[in-house]
Amino acid sequence: MHNPFTPIASLPVNPRTARVHEEGWQSWSPSGAYALGDKPYRPTNDNWATVCYRPGVTVPEDTFQGEGLLALDPGDGTPVRLWAAVEPTREVPSIRLVVTADRAEVSADGPVKEWTGTDIQSVLADWASGLGLQAPRPAPSVWCSWYEYFTAVTEEDIHENLRAMDTLDLPIDVVQIDDGYQKALGDWLTLSGRFRSRAGIADAIRARGRRAGIWTAPFLVDPASDLAAEHPDWLVRDVDGGFTHAGRNWGHDLRVLDTTHPAAAAYLTSVFTTLRAEGFDYFKVDFLYAGALDGVRHARVDALQAYRSGIELIREAIGPEAYLLGCGAPMLPSLGLFDAMRVSPDTAPHRRPEADDYSQPGQDPAEFTGVGRQWQHCRLWINDPDCLMARPAVETRERWAAHVEATGGLMASSDRLLSLDEWGVTTTRRLLSGVDQ
Structure with missing residues (x-):
């Protein structure tokens, strides 16, 4: 109302x-x-x-x-x-x-x-x-699997790029596994058939002197997941979680985890304490809008209070030293909770989004909103302008790289590194080498 x-x-x-x-x-x-x-x-x-x-x-x-x-x-x-x-x-x-x-x-x-x-x-x-927030920590440099492999990423893809980072001498601090390692949204600790061991891949990343990062969408639940089947009382009632395109994401209606339910809160805590214990210390938490949707929850709290308490559970589970990046998050309700924040829609290998909706993936919408929110950088959090894509197949890659570099924010590569040409390697190395924050 x-x-x-x-x-x-x-x-x-x-x-x-x-x-x-x-x-x-x-x-x-x-x-x-x-x-x-x-x-x-x-x-x-x-x-x-x-x-x-x-x-x-x-x-x-x-x-x-x-x-x-x-x-x-x-x-x-x-x-x-x-x-x-x-x-x-x-x-x-x-x-x-x-x-x-x-x-x-x-x-x-x-x-x-x-x-x-x-x-x-x-x-x-x-x-x-004037908000009096603590100055954010500088962001590490990152390689992310998403914009090359999307949900089809495999354990071997991670190993190949780990080797390529060494071969190409790229200054990458964090290797972040994105969507695709898990069986289903909500079943975060059950692997898809493309990965053998989360702890094993984290160990392999750390053995090469890099930090292990992982993606989750902690408030979204696939209706076909084990969690939804076994614990329907853990889901927010009378809420539409939306759906996203098949192919890149899931292509069907989604449910929302009710973090005000004590057992659901304990499950969310166990997910993140497990991931932290396995060696991951960089967490990208995505599609966070879901945690702030209105609906019927176990506890009678408003949606923004439920959202903030859910993020606080995650932070408590991963500890103060781990790096926390928010995405798809309600902006003002997130103040004081994150190290870094995505400040724009997703980029894409193309400039223009589908339809004329600047919330959709494309370099133009990511640039428009990223520029519009530049004021947030180093005041509210480290701005994440979304990933650099420098491979030859990417449209207007020079312009996109210039935008990412100009933000001075979180620098993340998201290419199959062996697909980079000389310009791509040089540009990736320069951007990841550290921008004054």
Whole structure:
């Protein structure tokens, strides 16, 4: 149940030069600055509204809307204005702006505070700096299996790339196994047929002087998983977890783990304490939007409280020294929980996304939102602009590499390393060698 919108400001704007920054709900939600005549990016179907935007929130036509943050540069030489959530980890109001004639009418459905500044990125940065968060640790350099192998990754693929890192003398700290090692979403400790031993592969990575990393989507559960069959009471009721494309992901409806159920919470803890004990100390936790979906939980807590307590369980299980990267995560509710955060939709070997939905994979949407959220870097967390892909088959690889390098954030390679040509090896080595953070 959403609150009604209450007017909070009315001010003149120059329709030709004014800009509005919309902050999206989660990692994959389009975020950035628009001219007043632009049409902001919106979901192209109901499923993407759940998976990539703020679920249950529809924005009227000809309306700008930020989730917890909205900034306006009036374009007339007067200060930039920012409206921000008062308690961003507990309540994230939607903030709307509508232009009528030469005036901007701003409203919100919850409490906000106003800030002023000289430009959009700097006023957002000032707001972030005022939160008093601890400065994030620098990110390690990473190799990730996803953008070459997707869910078909095998144990031998990891070994091949481990050998190639040595042959090519690449400065990679962490080797991160992505989606595909597990039997099903939810059955994290049961291997797919493509892997023989998680502890064994972690040992092999560490034997070569590198750190072992692993991917999970800790709040998602496949309805066909053993967990769903054996413990249906561990799932959030009356919730649609969305679905993602077959081929790259799972292609069917998904359920959500109820971390407020004591037994489900104990299971989640056991998953991460097991992975940590096996030698993994870099954790990418993905599709985190699911943990903040409204539904009927075991405990009567609101969805944002359930989400934060779920992430806190994971952090307690992996310990303070392990590195924690969030992805697909509700942004403001995640403050103070992560070392690094994906700040854009997925990139892809192609520039443009399917349909015209900038929440979908593609270099253009990843660049648009990554640039729009550059202010977060080193203030809220280390920004993850998504992986470098430098192999010859990748469209406009030079432009994508330049974007990743310019962010100064988490640097991760995601190629089959033996497929790199001379430019690819040189570029990968340069970006992974360390950017001043």
